[in-house]
Amino acid sequence: MKIKEVSAKFNISADTLRYWEREGAIPPVSRDKAGYRDYDDEDLDWITFAKCMREAGVSIEYLIEYLTLFKQGDTTLQARKDLLGEQLETIAQRLHEIQHTYDLIKEKTEHYEAHVEGYHGKLSQ
């Protein structure tokens, strides 16, 4: 799979895909005879993972750290688990913050609902 297709499939710019790879947030993608990136299923799995993590606000640095451990093999299983656990904590916290804000805005919009109606009422009387 070439970079443009991957870009379309994940809705991530080709530049970003190259950037992630350059930085070491995903493993190096193998190239075809022309020197073009040719993504295999494993590469796509890494992109899925990276995309999820980035969407949840996890930094590139963390991804690099995780991949670095991963490349070092089985002896880093515990370290990787710890790293993920740490992220899980952070994400859970973020989740609650956002939930909190969601509730606040929800309430605020309902408040507005009442006010705007009141305002319309005034206008129509």
Add this chain to the structure above:
Amino acid sequence: MKIKEVSAKFNISADTLRYWEREGAIPPVSRDKAGYRDYDDEDLDWITFAKCMREAGVSIEYLIEYLTLFKQGDTTLQARKDLLGEQLETIAQRLHEIQHTYDLIKEKTEHYEAHVEGYHGKLSQ
């Protein structure tokens, strides 16, 4: 309330508080005779709001837009409600993304749990 206290209370740097005000993400704070910022309850409410929103990933630009409408008075009630509704949408989406990532990592850590145990098992036998 002086800037340092506010900074401590909200755990937001004084620089950031000044930055938000300068940008128009919160209303101008009145000054005492010395020219120092003196935050009143309303100011604190705005900071609470801004902090919540920022934590949920809402941009400074949005806050400026909201405050701009707010300053224009009651005629912008509907516009403000719309703006908040829009944000609510975005935040709900973000919430789901993060929830999704949370589940994924949770699963992954459990997976690791098994593997690490397996690994320990191998070692201890």
Add this chain to the structure above:
DNA sequence: ATAAACCTTGGAGTCGACTTCAAGGCAAGT
């Protein structure tokens, strides 16, 4: 065989959100 549409790399540029700096004013304690 030539153009159009891909791809490559290295490096520079951008953007949002701070953060730091420089130069200086006020204020409370000794």
Add this chain to the structure above:
DNA sequence: ACTTGCCTTGAAGTCGACTCCAAGGTTTAT
């Protein structure tokens, strides 16, 4: 009066995460 600590402003600097650019190679269609 002097030091220490907090405050002010405007401007410049930083940082993370892209995003764009230049120069050039490949592939596909005409």
